[in-house]
Amino acid sequence: MKIPFNKPYFTGREAYHVAAAGATGKISGNGIYTGKCHSFFSQRYGFGKVLLTTSCTDALEMTALMARIEPGDEVIMPSFTFVSTANAFVLRGAKIVFADSSAENPNIDVNSIESLITSRTKAIVVVHYAGIACDIDKVMEIAARYNLIVIEDAAQAIDSYYKGRALGSIGNMAAFSFHETKNISCGEGGMLVVNDMDLAPRAEIIWEKGTNRAAFYRGEVDKYGWVDVGSSFLPSDLAAAYLFGQLDKLDDIQKKRKAIFDLYQNSLSVLQESGDIHLPVIPEYSSQNGHLFYLITNTPQQRDKLIRHLNQQGIQAVFHYLPLHLSQFYKDKYSGLPLSQAERYAACLLRLPFFYELTEDEISYIADMVFLFYKG
Numbered sequence: 457m458k459i460p461f462n463k464p465y466f467t468g469r470e471a472y473h474v475a476a477a478g479a480t481g482k483i484s485g486n487g488i489y490t491g492k493c494h495s496f497f498s499q500r501y502g503f504g505k506v507l508l509t510t511s512c513t514d515a516l517e518m519t520a521l522m523a524r525i526e527p528g529d530e531v532i533m534p535s536f537t538f539v540s541t542a543n544a545f546v547l548r549g550a551k552i553v554f555a556d557s558s559a560e561n562p563n564i565d566v567n568s569i570e571s572l573i574t575s576r577t578k579a580i581v582v583v584h585y586a587g588i589a590c591d592i593d594k595v596m597e598i599a600a601r602y603n604l605i606v607i608e609d610a611a612q613a614i615d616s617y618y619k620g621r622a623l624g625s626i627g628n629m630a631a632f633s634f635h636e637t638k639n640i641s642c643g644e645g646g647m648l649v650v651n652d653m654d655l656a657p658r659a660e661i662i663w664e665k666g667t668n669r670a671a672f673y674r675g676e677v678d679k680y681g682w683v684d685v686g687s688s689f690l691p692s693d694l695a696a697a698y699l700f701g702q703l704d705k706l707d708d709i710q711k712k713r714k715a716i717f718d719l720y721q722n723s724l725s726v727l728q729e730s731g732d733i734h735l736p737v738i739p740e741y742s743s744q745n746g747h748l749f750y751l752i753t754n755t756p757q758q759r760d761k762l763i764r765h766l767n768q769q770g771i772q773a774v775f776h777y778l779p780l781h782l783s784q785f786y787k788d789k790y791s792g793l794p795l796s797q798a799e800r801y802a803a804c805l806l807r808l809p810f811f812y813e814l815t816e817d818e819i820s821y822i823a824d825m826v827f828l829f830y831k832g
């Protein structure tokens with residue numbers, strides 16, 4: 457059996473909507489399908505202002521502009537995350553203050569945040585790893601006391617909830633990804649969410665190259681021009697149409713992906729009980745959204761051997777992230793404490809294949825091969 461790590465899912469509705477977008481005669485950004493996606497997400501999840509972007513990386517870069525990050529400002533975020541979480545703020549000259557992950561799961565250790573705050577701290581960025589919520593009420597409470605901006609890197613967190621509230625609807629701003637490895641996708645794509653409505657008017661300007669073109673098209677101003685900084689963050693309406701073809705089937709996609717997660721969790725629970733591996737911990741305040749499935753080995757050697765073993769059986773298991781505080785780019789700039797949990801996840805976390813079309817047979821084969829490794 458050959459089982460890839462990821463396989464993009466086509467709902468079959470994408471081509472229809474892309475053709476329909478073409479037939480409107482306007483396929484540049486902020487067209488009809490962009491509007492349809494905006495309404496869908498704001499209605500379904502109670503988001504403030506929603507803007508599709510060309511990637512989550514771009515949405516994160518927008519949040520740094522919106523937060524008016526300047527050279528020397530400090531931004532707190534977990535070290536165990538994708539590079540874009542940090543790069544967005546480094547581009548504005550920020551100093552990144554890396555926090556450790558919690559012992560329970562790879563999300564930021566909320567109890568470590570307060571000791572990292574200084575007079576230069578401007579924002580806290582949290583990542584809902586694997587679509588499992590961090591304890592964001594606690595983060596919001598700390599941010600309120602120190603007057604800091606909270607940004608949710610919700611790249612992996614579409615359709616997931618914290619105490620019944622959609623992830624991405626809680627921080628001042630949030631960024632989602634529609635990259636092909638995420639639950640719903642348009643190849644490369646993303647979304648900025650602005651919940652702090654004081655920040656919202658600027659978002660649209662930054663999105664459209666620093667101009668008030670969006671307000672002009674709504675008839676709110678009689679000419680448009682350069683009013684602020686900005687860039688070209690908006691995707692073509694063809695990408696929005698493709699994404700809309702996925703939204704048609706969102707409930708079906710989510711049902712299937714959550715079932716895959718549960719099946720992995722149930723199939724491997726015996727190995728957790730025997731102390732061989734650790735499985736994802738979902739705190740009672742969080743849902744799971746079937747984004748990815750990981751297990752944690754007891755030692756780095758076991759993780760690397762297990763990956764090799766699975767690869768030999770045709771199963772493409774992978775690992776990620778190298779902790780950012782130890783990266784080639786940042787290690788000489790990092791002056792904080794060792795981050796033992798971030799390093800543990802980097803060394804011991806293993807991701808199993810995860811995609812819509814993964815079958816029950818394939819999952820039981822994968823689970824059998826993990827059993828074989830431990831119980832020979």
Ligand SMILES: *Cc1c(COP(=O)(O)O)cnc(C)c1O
Pocket residue numbers: 510511512513514537538540541583609611612632633634635644645646
């Ligand atoms: C996927 C991902 C990103 C980047 O998303 P792109 O859309 O590829 O730019 C950022 N942060 C996290 C946590 C991610 O998983």
